[in-house]
Amino acid sequence: MSSTGTSRAPFDPAALFKALFLAAVAVFVLVPLLATVLGGFKSLGELRVNPFGLPQHWEWQNYADILFSARYWQLLRNSLAISTLAVTLTLIVASMAAFAFAHVRFYGSSMLLSYLTLGLLFPAATAVLPLFIKVRDLGLLDTYFGVALPQVAFSLAMSVLLLRRFFKDIPYELLEAALVDGCSYIKFFRYVTLPLSRPILATVGTITFVNSWNAYLLPLVMLNTDALYPWPLGIMVYQGEYSSEWHLILAFITLTILPTIILFLLAQKHIVAGLTAGAVKG
Amino acid sequence: MVSAIDVAGETPSQAAVRGPRWDGRFTVLILFLPPALLLFTLFVVVPIGEAAWYSAFNWNGFGKPTNWIGLDNYRFVLETRAFWLALRNNGLIIAVSLAVQLPLALALALMLAERFRGAVALRMLFFMPYILAEIATGLIFSFVYDGDYGLVASIWRTFGAEPPHLLASTDTAMLAVLIVIVWKYFGFHMMLFIAALQSLDKSLVEAARIDGATRTQTLRHVVVPLLYPTIRLSVFFAIVGSLQLFDLVMPLTRGGPADSSNTMVSFLYNNGISRMRVGYGSAIGVILFMICVTFAFTYKRWFMRDE
Numbered sequence: 001m002s003s004t005g006t007s008r009a010p011f012d013p014a015a016l017f018k019a020l021f022l023a024a025v026a027v028f029v030l031v032p033l034l035a036t037v038l039g040g041f042k043s044l045g046e047l048r049v050n051p052f053g054l055p056q057h058w059e060w061q062n063y064a065d066i067l068f069s070a071r072y073w074q075l076l077r078n079s080l081a082i083s084t085l086a087v088t089l090t091l092i093v094a095s096m097a098a099f100a101f102a103h104v105r106f107y108g109s110s111m112l113l114s115y116l117t118l119g120l121l122f123p124a125a126t127a128v129l130p131l132f133i134k135v136r137d138l139g140l141l142d143t144y145f146g147v148a149l150p151q152v153a154f155s156l157a158m159s160v161l162l163l164r165r166f167f168k169d170i171p172y173e174l175l176e177a178a179l180v181d182g183c184s185y186i187k188f189f190r191y192v193t194l195p196l197s198r199p200i201l202a203t204v205g206t207i208t209f210v211n212s213w214n215a216y217l218l219p220l221v222m223l224n225t226d227a228l229y230p231w232p233l234g235i236m237v238y239q240g241e242y243s244s245e246w247h248l249i250l251a252f253i254t255l256t257i258l259p260t261i262i263l264f265l266l267a268q269k270h271i272v273a274g275l276t277a278g279a280v281k282g
Numbered sequence: 283m284v285s286a287i288d289v290a291g292e293t294p295s296q297a298a299v300r301g302p303r304w305d306g307r308f309t310v311l312i313l314f315l316p317p318a319l320l321l322f323t324l325f326v327v328v329p330i331g332e333a334a335w336y337s338a339f340n341w342n343g344f345g346k347p348t349n350w351i352g353l354d355n356y357r358f359v360l361e362t363r364a365f366w367l368a369l370r371n372n373g374l375i376i377a378v379s380l381a382v383q384l385p386l387a388l389a390l391a392l393m394l395a396e397r398f399r400g401a402v403a404l405r406m407l408f409f410m411p412y413i414l415a416e417i418a419t420g421l422i423f424s425f426v427y428d429g430d431y432g433l434v435a436s437i438w439r440t441f442g443a444e445p446p447h448l449l450a451s452t453d454t455a456m457l458a459v460l461i462v463i464v465w466k467y468f469g470f471h472m473m474l475f476i477a478a479l480q481s482l483d484k485s486l487v488e489a490a491r492i493d494g495a496t497r498t499q500t501l502r503h504v505v506v507p508l509l510y511p512t513i514r515l516s517v518f519f520a521i522v523g524s525l526q527l528f529d530l531v532m533p534l535t536r537g538g539p540a541d542s543s544n545t546m547v548s549f550l551y552n553n554g555i556s557r558m559r560v561g562y563g564s565a566i567g568v569i570l571f572m573i574c575v576t577f578a579f580t581y582k583r584w585f586m587r588d589e
Contacts, residue, residue, distance in 0.1 A: 018393055022404060025390065028465065029407055035433055036422050044431075051436045097318035104307050116318065119326050122574040123526035125547040126567040127329035129560050130336060133343060134329055153325035156318055185310040214415035216529040217547075221555060232417040236533065239421060246431045249421065257418045264413050268406065271413060272473060 040251030047247050062251040071234070072255065078144075079213055079230035085148040086212040087205050090159050093152065094204065095197070098163035099189050103175055113164075119157030124150060125217060132221050146222040147230075151212050159204045166200035167193060199270075206270040213260065231256045330571060337565040343558050355565035364541035365566070368549035371456055372524050375545070378460045379467075379520035387468045387516070388509070391475030392501070405476065408469040416466070420533030423462045424449060427534075452542040455535050459543050462530060467523065471516045478512035479505075514585045521581075525574055546570050 031052075039047055040062050041055045050056070066072050100106075101113050124131070131150055132141075140146035170193060178188050194201070216232045223229060229237070235256055242248050264271055337355050339347035359365050390408060394401050411419065426433045427448045435445030448458045486508065490500045506513075528547035531537055537544035537552050544552065550570065554563015 022390075022393060025386075026404060026407060029411060029469075031433070032422050032426050032465070033410075036425065039425065047431050051431060051433050093317045093321060096314035100311055100314040104310055106307065106311055112315070112319065116322055119322060121578045122330070122571050123522075123547070125526055125528060125550060126571040126574065127326070127333050128550075129343075129554055129563045129567060130329035130332035131325065132555075133332070133336075133560070134325070149321065150325045153321045156322050156326075160318065179306070185306045186313070189310075189314075210413060214417070214529075216415075216417050216532065217551070232415055232529070235417060235421065239533070244430070246425055246428065250425060253418050253421050257414055260413060260415065260418075261410070264410065272409065 036250050037254050039247060040254045042247050044245060044247050047250075059247070062247055063255065066248075066252055066255055072252075074227065075229060075231040075234035075256070076259070078228055078234075079232075082144050082147050082151075082219070082230055083209050083212040085144055086151045086155075087208045089148060089152045090155055090208045091201060091205055094156055094159035095163050095194065095201065096189075097156075098160045098167055099185075099193055101160065102164045102167035102170075103172075103188075103193075104185065113160075116160055117157050119154060120161075124154045128217065128221055135222055140222075142223055142225050142228060144228070147215075147219050148212070150218055150222075151208075151215065155208055155211065159208065162204055163197070163200055166197055170196055202267075202270045203273050206267055210260070210263075210271065333564040333567045333571070336560050337562075337568050339561045341560045343560040347561070351561070355561050356569070358562060359565050359569060362553070364544060364549055364553070367541050368537075368544040368546050371544060372527075372546055374456065374460065375463060375524040375527065376521050378464065379524065380517065383464050383468045383471060383520065384513070384516060386464070387471035388475055388506075388513070390468070390472045391479060392505070394472070395476050395479040405473070409473055410469065411466045412470040412473075414466070416529035417533055419462065419466050420530045423458070423465075424534050427458050449535050450539055452539050455539060455543040459531060459534055462534065463527070466530065467520075471520070474512055474516050474519075475509065478509055482508055518581055518585075521577060522574070525570065525577075546573075 035051055038053075038055060039051065041058050041060070042050070043057070043059055046056060097116070101109060135141055135146045135150070138146075140149070174192065175188055178192065179185075183191075213230075214232065215230075216236075219230050219233050223233065226237070235252060238252055239249050336347060338350060338352055340349040340351050340355075341347040394405050394408075425431065429435050429445050429447035429450070432445075434448065438445040446454065448454045482505070487500055487504055490504045495503070524545070526547055527545045528551065531543060531545055531548045532551075535543040537548040541549070541552075546566075547570070550563060550566040553559065554566055
């Protein structure tokens, strides 16, 4: 594990320390995750005496019961519906606004942009009670939209900034030429800007998806009907019902984080880029 | 850069299309801006304003707010011991982020920014907790800490000791939450540092090495100073993150026992939302809003002037 090493010493205490340190952190991260996955394969009795090791007897039943329950799929469907709604709306609304801010010069442009970026300053939680009343008055309580619309509104600032920065890099001459040739702004947006911007759209879409998929507070406040719960609410209810049957809860946790982990492995690049995107200012 | 309203230097053909082009701009503004501005105003700006308004009433959210009590809600909040505990806990989270998480993330980034076999895999592994839902993370650790079935209990038993119920004691609950916070978020900060290290000007580091600086000297006097902007950013995220922490606390402790592990937002949830005390809850929200905004502006002014 020594670094690029031009003069590799036979024994390098620094390299050994580094290897041990990395191994320790890896154990710190992995053990809770592995114990969760494996715990789902154990019986409650075995979990009590052997929470760390491999199961002596693999209880596939724990996982099978959940996978064949309608509830599990209902939770995932609800989560998927809310997240898809949030991603679609964010991409449409934010990319349109970002296009106007990037390519159209108009009086008040920078003022309106600063207005939107106010959204970066505080979390949705600060206004969650009035937000609840607003959503209730709009008749959106207990609907997917009641959760998705505030999520979109609160993620707009970041999304618009990220998209605008990318759009600005599209050569202005391209727009000039297109306009001279009689192409409209809207057609340019549809046929040039959007196709050229796939990477940033994927990044913004992924951040919005992960945030919405994992969200707990807004659905908790906006949804009352059990049948509409996304999985974070469902799993909390499940844990309440099976309070100390940890083997079942662990199997349930594993199955609900599985989609996230699969998505992470598939879209690593976009997720890392997206979630650390705030690092570069818009 | 040429703009659509620049008149100077126009060719005749450009001038000819100026009329319709303005119409085009108008159409695009009328169509493209309102959705975003409307959504943002309706669901972000107006609710914050309403929070300020509602906070002057004693109101349960039904009918119209009529029972005006002025600033009493703020007084009630400030007189609640749990509020100050929550504030202290947010302070603790920030302290741990600065004292433990940040150095850990920086050290790991320095190790993993180099190329060697397994570096990328380790980076991904360390980043993984960050993308897990906070609810799932909280539940996983409520298992880890469980006094009967948990991993900690099992370790205690191998030493023949009676396992503690970490999350059920006012002395240890917050500590247990803090460990989970580090577990979940250090990978994110590490990634920030790795991204910064990779875009760092290598010639400066090489120049220092050629001038005879040791590894440690190069690190201390060249690399870390070059990372200051990223360090400031990482601190910013740690503080903002602590101010909105909620999801993680709920499955672990719900802010208990005896309010010992509340954060500002879980305090808001437990005292305002779950009991539908709209006025009182709005007052907490307004206080949290003030803290966030004051912090963001001061921090930007003091530490992030050049970015």
